[in-house]
Amino acid sequence: MQPLSDEASRHFHEGASLLRQGRLEEAEPLFRAVIARHPDLPEANATLGALLGALGRLREAEPHLRRALRACPASADAHGNLGNLLRDLGRLEEAEACLREALRLRPRYPEALNNLGAVRRDQGDHAGAAQAFQAALAQRPDFHLARVNLAQLLLQQHQPAAAEWHYRLLLRTFPRDATILAGLGESLRRQGRHQEAEAHLREALRLRPDSGAAWVELGNILLATARPAEALPCFRSALEREPRWPEAYLGLGIAAAAEGHYAEAEQHFRAALALKPGLAAAHNSLGDTLRNRKAFGEAEASLRQALQLAPDLAEAQVNLAFTLLQTGRQAEGWAAYEHRWQAAPWVHQPQDLPGRPWRGEDLAGRSILLQAEQGLGDTLQFVRYATLFPPQAHVVLRVQAPLVRLLQGMPGIARVQSMEEPPPPADWHSSLLSLPHRFQHLAAPAVPYLSAEPSRVARWRERLAHLPGARIGLAWAGSPGMAADSRRSMPLPLLEPLAGLAGLSFVSLQRGPAGEAASRLPMERPAMEGDGFEDTAALVMALDLVISVDTAVLHLAGGLGQPVWLLNRHDSCWRWQEGRDDSPWYPGLRLFRQPAPGDWVSVVQALRAALARREWQAAARPA
Template sequence: MNSFTQTGAGQRALEAGLAEAAAHEQAGRLDEAEQVLAQLLEAMPESAIAHHQAGIVSHKRGRVREALGRMEQALRLQPDQPVFYRNIAELYRLESRLDEAHEYASRSVSLAPEDAHGYYNLGVIQYDCLEIEQAIGSLRRALLLDNTIAAAHFELAEALLVSGQFEEGWREYEWRFSMAHSPSLLPSNDRPLWDGKPMPGGTLLLIGDQGFGDTIQFSRYIPEVAKRCSTVVVACSRDMQPIVAQHAGIARCVDRWDDVPAFDAYCPLSGLPHCFGTRVETIPAAPRYLHADPQWVSQWRARIDALVPAGYRRIGLVWAGRPTHGNDFNRSMHLQQLEALAKLERVAFISLQMGPTQAEIGRYFGAAPLFNLGAEIRDFNDTMAILANIEQLVTVDTAVAHLAGAMGVPVFLMLPYAPDWRWLMTRSDTPWYPSVTLCRQRRPGHWQGVVEQVADALRVTV
C-alpha cells in the first residue's frame, strides 16, 4: 500500500488537502480547488469526502451532472454520512428533481435526527413539493434544535404565509434581515424600528428594502402610513421613484443615504403588513393604485400603432425574470415553451422582456407576430405606458406582474408548482391584485399545461 494512503500520515495529508481545497472554494478560486482535489483523488480514489467536496466545486462551476455523479460516488463509498445526503438533496432540488431531493433529505434526518440544518433542508424541499404542513413541522423541528438559524425562520415564514397563517408568518418574516449575506437595511443609527403606532409630529423613514416587485406590492400601504405619521420620507432606488412617488402622503423620496433628513423611526416597506396586522381578508387591494403618465401613454400608443396590424389584439408578454434571482430556475421559462400562445390567431404579442433572454426572440417563428419593445424600455415610466396600451399581460412571476396588477391591467400570471408565498395556494385569484388571474403548474417544472390554459383563456375572450 502506498505510504501516502496509510492511516496516520495519509489522514493528515487528506485533512490538509481538504482544508486547502475548501479555502480555495470559499474564496472563489475554483480552479485551484479542483486542482487540489484532483491530486487527492488520484492518490486516494476511495476518499468519500474528497469526492463529495469535488462535487460541491463542480456544482459551483455549473457542471450539474458531474456534481451529482461525484456526490453519488461519495455516498456509495460512505452511505452513512448524513451531510452527504443533505447536500445532494439540495442539488436535486435545484434541478427540480424533487422525488430524489425528498428521498435524500429524509434519509439525512433519519441518520442525524439532532441535525437542525437537516430538518431545515427537508422543510425547504417539502415546501417545493407543496407539502406545506409537513414543511412547517420540519422547520419547527429545526428551530427547536437551533433557534438561531435565520434561514429556517424565514422559510417557516414563507410556509405560514403561503398557507394564509399571516399573524405568525409576519413575525417570522422579520428574520429576513438576520440571514447570511443579507445587506444592512440602513446605515448605523440610534432610531427605533416603527411599530405601527401613530407618530403625530414625527418623521418616519420608509425603506424600499427588497426587489422591484416587493416595493410595488408593499407601497400600497404608504397612504395609510401617512395617516399615522406627520412626515413620511421614502428611501428607494431611483428606478422605483416614478412608482413610489405616486402615493399620497409622501413628503420626499431619496435615493442616497446622504440625502435622508433627520427621522424619528424607520420601517422597511416589506415590514408594513406586519405593522398593520394584515390578514388575508384585510389586504388593502384597490383596483388600481398606480397610473402611467398620459404623455408617455400617448407616445407609446403611436409606437405600438405603427407596429401592430389593424384588428390584432395586443397582448403583453414576459417569460423570464432576472437570472440572478435566487428562485429564477423555478419561476422562469424559455420563449420556445410558449408554443401554444404562438399559434393564436389575430393576436400580436408585445414583448416587455428585459435582459439576456431577449435574445430568444431571434429564434421565434410563431404564427402570432411578436414585437420586441424590451430593447426600447428605459425605465418604469416606459413600462407603465406600454402596459396602459395593451389588452392583457401574460407573464411569469416578475416585477412587471406587480406593476400591471397595481395598474389594474388584466394579467395571466403563470406560476410554478410551488409559488412564492404571496400567491397563496390553490386559488386562481389573489387578494393583492383584483385584475390578476393565477395560472398554476400542476406538476413541478411542467409549463405546458399552464401555457395551454392561458391560450384557451385568450381564445375564449376573443
C-alpha cells in the first residue's frame, strides 16, 4: 500500500476493523474519507467497492472497482471483484471476460472459478458451470460455497442423487446449517424419499424459522405427499417473509388446484408469473388449471410456453398430453404422454423390468412383458391392447393382484401374473398405457374384451332373482388414495332421489368402507367372494345397467360390454373427452356431467329422469 497520511491511515484501519465485525454501514464513511485524500488508492477503492456491493448498491460500487483495476491492471483480485459485481448487475459477458482475465493472471484462484461457474449457470451453460464449480473444488476441497453451488446446479439438471451426495458432505462440516438441510431435503424429495425429506426440512425450520426457502420446500414436500391443506400455511409463511416470492405463489396455486379451487389457483399462478414471467413451472401449472376450467385453447398455449422456456419439463409434456387427449387429438396426445417417465410421480416408480423397452419392433418368436400402470381402472381400460400382438409373440401380462383371475382368460395372452411376483425373463417390455401410442395404426380392440365365468353369472342371476324389475348396479366412490377422489366420489345419500322409481331394483357394487354408508335408498348389498374382480364381473353381467362414478367398476362394466352410465365430475378426467355424452372407449357408456363444480344434485336429477324413461334399453336396441 502506498504511504498514507496519518489521518487516512487511521481511517483505513478503523474501517477495516469495522468490516471484520460486519458493521458495513459504519465502515463506509471511513473508506470514503480515505479516498477523499487518496482518490486512486487501489486498496481503498477495492474495499469500498466490495462494501457497497455487499450492501446491494451495485451501481455505486462499479466506479470504485474500476478505479482499483486501473491502478493495478495486473491484479487478479481486481479483475475477480469487478467480474463478480458485473454478474450481480446482469452483465454476464463482461463478467465472464473479467473472471477469465483473473484466472489467466492467477490460475489457482478458486473464488474466481466459483464466480465463473455462477456466470455460466446464469447464461444457461450448465455443463460449463459444473466444470467451473468442480475445478474450484479441486483447488480447494473445503470451499463450501462452490459445493453448495454445484449441488444446486445438479438439482437444476435433474440429478438429485448427485446433489444429495454433496449436501451430505457439507453436513459433516455444517450439521446445523439450515440452507444445507433444506437443500438436502429438496434432493430427497426429488428422489421420491418424502419422509426423509420432510424430517430434514423440519429440522432446518427449527434452526431457522425465518427461512422462506425452507418453508417453500416443506410445502413442496407436503404437496408431493398429497397434503395440500397442510402445505398452504407453509407457502403463506414464506410470503410473510418475502411478499414477492414467485415460487411461494406457485405453491399456493398448486395446493389450491389440488383442492379443486381452480379460480383461486389461477390467481396465484398469474401472480407468480407477474413476478417471474420466465417461471416455466408456473406456466405448466396454469395450463393444467385452465384445462380443468375447460379453457382448452389457453391451456395449450400456456403449456407450450412452459415447454418453450424449459423443453425438458416433462410435467408440462404430460399436462399437454392430457389437454390434447381431452380435446380429441389422439396421435399427438399419446406421443406427448410418453414423456411421463421423466415426470413426477412416474419418475420415482421402479422400471427395472426384463428386456428392452418395446417401441414397435417385430415380436415374431419373441416374448414381451406388459406391465400394469397406475390404478385398477387404467389396467381394465387399456388391457384391451394386449390382444393386438401377433400370435407368434409370447405375451406375459403383469397386473394388480385383484385382476389376475379375471384376465387369465383373455385371448392371445400366454400368462397373467401378479405384480407382487418377480417378473419373468422377457425379450421386451412395455407399460399398458404406452400401447395406444404404439398401436395407433390399428383400431382399438372391440368391446367386449373382458368376460365373466358363465357359472358365476348363473349363480348371481339366481341370487338376484327375488329382485323385481330391472336390476341396476351402483358404485358411488373410488379409492381414497386417488388425488381427485374427493371430487369424483359422491356421498351415497345424494342418490336417495332414485328411491321410488317404479320397476327398478338397486344393487350395490361398492367395496371398501364406502360400501357401508347409510342411506334411505332401498338397495341390495350382496357380499362378493374374495378380493378379486372375477366375482364382481359375474355380478355385473347379471345386471341390466351399471351406474358408477369414475372408478374401476365403470371400466369393468364397459370392458364387459354392459350398459354403463358415468356420473362425472366437472373437472373431468382427460379420457372422457369434452363436448360429448358418449365415449369411444365403451360403446355402451353414457356420461352425466356436473354442470358446475360439485353439482351432484343436477347430475342425479338428470339421472333420475333417464332412469324413469328406461333410456338404457333404447340405447341397447340395434339400429
